[in-house]
Amino acid sequence: QASGDSFMRGWYNWGNLQDGYLWFYLVNLGVTALLFLSAFFTADQRRFTVCAPAAVIWFICEFVVFQPNTYDNNKLLYAAYFLVCGVVASYMVEIYRRLRTLPGRRALAVGALVLCMLSAVLTIGRESIAGYCLYGDSQLKAAEYIYENTEPEDTVLTDMRHNNEIAALTGRNIVCGSTSYVYFHGLDYTERETDMQSMFSAPQANCALFEKYSIDYILVSAYERNNFNVNEAEIEALFPCVFDENGVQIYKVTF
Structure with a gap:
């Protein structure tokens, strides 16, 4: 079980099978992918203590898989993404405050929120009208x-x-x-x-x-x-x- 390709081994770019590296994360993470690095390198001590573990997890998962199915690395990446979302959200609030003199900043904020939530809203909408039947x-x-x-x-x-x-x-x-x-x-x-x-x-x-x-x-x-x-x-x-x-x-x- 623990030999060959069964468990931990080196594997770059885990579940990305066909997209370019940056494009893969852009389409999967959206605004979070665009702002993560800026949020990370400008974070204060409090946000850095939250963000650093996520960065470590993400870095390791890009080069190592821990189970036979490489796609299962997402189980670790979900935890990292949860931490990243909080840090990026805090960073976006900070940007909004700094742009207090910018005309139309509210419209800009609404646009950013739409980009952040559109896929989730569409998913919930789809599920609300779906007719799945698990058991008859x-x-x-x-x-x-x-x-x-x-x-x-x-x-x-x-x-x-x-x-x-x-x-x-x-x-x-x-x-x-x-x-x-x-x-x-x-x-x-x-x-x-x-x-x-x-x-x-x-x-x-x-x-x-x-x-x-x-x-x-x-x-x-x-x-x-x-x-x-x-x-x-x-x-x-x-x-x-x-x-x-x-x-x-x-x-x-x-x-």
């Missing part, structure tokens, strides 16, 4: 059934999707979640995924696998049908269906 009604009812009718240590055989309602809403064990969490850290779940396919497609011939993973329930929904070759007829013949709602079924494993 039948998924919520299935999760509610699992939560109310199973034991905390029970295990459910279900799909490996990222937003799995069983793992997210009930706290029950699942055989295998999204491998994207651990793939970049070198953990291989190929065997487990293969075993899941075997249990879904030929449950009667793979009773030993159900015992191996201590499976108590099977969830069958559109996700499982799309991602696994689910033998629903055999599952129905072997296990009692304890929940059935709009294409989502839960079977209780009774070996």
Whole structure:
């Protein structure tokens, strides 16, 4: 795990794959990118104590990555950006005060605020009219059934999707979640995924696998049908269906 490209290594310009260096930060940071250096080099002691750690973090993250996925450097850069925003905002207030004799300084200030907040306002506007649905009604009812009718240590055989309602809403064990969490850290779940396919497609011939993973329930929904070759007829013949709602079924494993 800690060798090769798995963890800390030198890597210049972390997540910038196609833009010029300065342009990348200009389009991503906007006014903050334009004013950061001026704010940093003219900062008084109080602002400097806030800004200096951010500069150190930023400098290190430009040359070193600390995890297999280089883009994850943004987790450190968010903290640095949070500090930088405060220092730049203070610097902008200072500029506004110094320009008290400049005609139209209020209009200039409004323009600067628009540049600072426009992308955030557009994002909030987009989200306010978006129609995302993380979980459908039948998924919520299935999760509610699992939560109310199973034991905390029970295990459910279900799909490996990222937003799995069983793992997210009930706290029950699942055989295998999204491998994207651990793939970049070198953990291989190929065997487990293969075993899941075997249990879904030929449950009667793979009773030993159900015992191996201590499976108590099977969830069958559109996700499982799309991602696994689910033998629903055999599952129905072997296990009692304890929940059935709009294409989502839960079977209780009774070996």
